[in-house]
Amino acid sequence: MDNNNLKPEIILEKIWANLEKAVVDRKHEYHQLYFSNINKESMPDTRTVILRNFIRDKKNIYFHTDLRSNKVSEIKKNDKCFLLFYSQKLKEQLRMTVVSSIHYNDDITLEAWKKTRLMSRKCYLSNNAPGSLSEIPTDGIDLSLKGIEPDEKESEKGYSNFAVVVNKINMIDWLYLSSNGHKRLAFELKNQSWKSNWKIP
Numbered sequence: 001m002d003n004n005n006l007k008p009e010i011i012l013e014k015i016w017a018n019l020e021k022a023v024v025d026r027k028h029e030y031h032q033l034y035f036s037n038i039n040k041e042s043m044p045d046t047r048t049v050i051l052r053n054f055i056r057d058k059k060n061i062y063f064h065t066d067l068r069s070n071k072v073s074e075i076k077k078n079d080k081c082f083l084l085f086y087s088q089k090l091k092e093q094l095r096m097t098v099v100s101s102i103h104y105n106d107d108i109t110l111e112a113w114k115k116t117r118l119m120s121r122k123c124y125l126s127n128n129a130p131g132s133l134s135e136i137p138t139d140g141i142d143l144s145l146k147g148i149e150p151d152e153k154e155s156e157k158g159y160s161n162f163a164v165v166v167n168k169i170n171m172i173d174w175l176y177l178s179s180n181g182h183k184r185l186a187f188e189l190k191n192q193s194w195k196s197n198w199k200i201p
Helices: 008-024 070-077 107-115 118-125 152-161
Strands: 032-038 044-050 053-055 060-066 080-087 092-103 162-176 183-190 193-199
Touching: 008 053, 008 162, 008 183, 008 193, 032 060, 032 070, 044 060, 044 070, 060 070, 060 107, 060 118, 070 092, 070 162, 080 162, 107 162, 118 152, 152 162
Parallel strands: none
Antiparallel strands: 032 044, 032 080, 053 060, 060 162, 080 092, 092 162, 162 183, 183 193
16 A cells, blocks of 8 residues: 555545445455444453445444344443454454444334345244254244245244344544555544544554
């Protein structure tokens, strides 16, 4: 990366552009990200989620979850969460602090549900909540759907378990890895504008 591309405004623009690409490109390395929050034992907890949407002007990152999952109640208790992206191809890591909110049975979830494929909707048809104990290895979905996707009517039953997590970005720590020297730049949202500071990697 040459010095002409090390201007904070150029780096920030590339971050936004890559997030937008990753929403629609399942092969983009930012399509899968890591979400961390504080769990009910007051310990950090991390899981892989799928980037479902990014609204640039709002700086909101969206992913889907089961309304019955533990992270829903945990986010409601403590909405300060963390996102981590890594791309080997771009040689970049993004660490973001966010404020997360749960959306259920509203315009946001309805729009997201309409765009969700039938096979993905199947995940919300489990008879039991994620994390429930089981005597056998199972996904909890009815055997009649084993190996097949539900039809439109059957999939609609899953909407009652469907939620969208909206994550408002307020800080970004950008790290670029290079044999010629790593680069690290921190962005913080202040008064609706992004302030940046270089850091030692």
